[in-house]
Amino acid sequence: MRSSSIANTIFKVLEGQEDHLTAKEIYEKVKVTLSAVDPSTVYRSLERMVHQGQVSVSDMGGPAVVYELVTKNPHHHLVCEQCGKKLTFKNGEIADFLNEVQKESGFQITTNHLVLFGICPACQKKK
Amino acid sequence: MRSSSIANTIFKVLEGQEDHLTAKEIYEKVKVTLSAVDPSTVYRSLERMVHQGQVSVSDMGGPAVVYELVTKNPHHHLVCEQCGKKLTFKNGEIADFLNEVQKESGFQITTNHLVLFGICPACQKKK
DNA sequence: GTATAATATGCAAAGATTTGCATTTACAAT
DNA sequence: ATTGTAAATGCAAATCTTTGCATATTATAC
Ligand SMILES: [Zn+2]
Ligand SMILES: [Zn+2]
Ligand SMILES: [Zn+2]
Ligand SMILES: [Zn+2]
Numbered sequence: 001m002r003s004s005s006i007a008n009t010i011f012k013v014l015e016g017q018e019d020h021l022t023a024k025e026i027y028e029k030v031k032v033t034l035s036a037v038d039p040s041t042v043y044r045s046l047e048r049m050v051h052q053g054q055v056s057v058s059d060m061g062g063p064a065v066v067y068e069l070v071t072k073n074p075h076h077h078l079v080c081e082q083c084g085k086k087l088t089f090k091n092g093e094i095a096d097f098l099n100e101v102q103k104e105s106g107f108q109i110t111t112n113h114l115v116l117f118g119i120c121p122a123c124q125k126k127k
Numbered sequence: 128m129r130s131s132s133i134a135n136t137i138f139k140v141l142e143g144q145e146d147h148l149t150a151k152e153i154y155e156k157v158k159v160t161l162s163a164v165d166p167s168t169v170y171r172s173l174e175r176m177v178h179q180g181q182v183s184v185s186d187m188g189g190p191a192v193v194y195e196l197v198t199k200n201p202h203h204h205l206v207c208e209q210c211g212k213k214l215t216f217k218n219g220e221i222a223d224f225l226n227e228v229q230k231e232s233g234f235q236i237t238t239n240h241l242v243l244f245g246i247c248p249a250c251q252k253k254k
Numbered sequence: 255g256t257a258t259a260a261t262a263t264g265c266a267a268a269g270a271t272t273t274g275c276a277t278t279t280a281c282a283a284t
Numbered sequence: 285a286t287t288g289t290a291a292a293t294g295c296a297a298a299t300c301t302t303t304g305c306a307t308a309t310t311a312t313a314c
Binding site (some may be wrong): 039043059065078080081087092097098101102105106107108109111112117119120123124 | 158190205206207210214215224225227228229232233234235236237241243244246248251
């Protein structure tokens, strides 16, 4: 993979990013560097990176699924479906559960960015 | 909601369905009964039903997210990302974990159809 | 290095989904 | 029943995403 490849540019974009990004947002950011890049190429690259396990793709309750680097800091989330408030769990806090499932099923778990939904304490009070 | 409403028709479609369906598939089935229905109406109705908790929406690894009645038989899945093989867990087998998260976070968990991914034993052998 | 095969990219078109707005329908209050 | 309000629907347009195919790039084998 040469350093100017799309995948590499995507990688850099995700690396310098705290939050999760939609495919569209990633495309926009890649276009800043590679102005002639085609959307389909970005979408296909993302798909590839997800399949290879470098990147996670998740529905976080927003208008579109979001992508994030997996390698950087493995974690999981609990999202309030009413106000969008987001808790982050370190991988270890969920690992027990996933290991249990792995042991009982024989499947090797690949889920690397679990997203649960709920209603946060504040929103529970609201009614 | 009158009995010929779109939401009601969608409900019937999902009720008489074993497997998960994509929005497109649901639209096609609704159209059989209500030939003049507009796609956007079906999409919006589904969104509503999901928001109200009657229907689950999940990425099961296929080309599009899939919908399913939640009320019928609450459950969760583990899907092989290589061959698509699908295990189904009764709600009880996952409930402990969700209850734990609920207790520790104060969030009231609403996730009603959890989908985990992994590699099944057969595909692990394939190398 | 040259040839061969596999992968990545761009482009155009198709397809799927969402959005804005006007209209209709359902519900509730009078 | 009449009126007023909120929700649901259809239609057209916009947007987002995927797909097929040709070209270019990269990797592998000789
Ligand atoms: Zn995350
Ligand atoms: Zn909240
Ligand atoms: Zn299911
Ligand atoms: Zn498998």
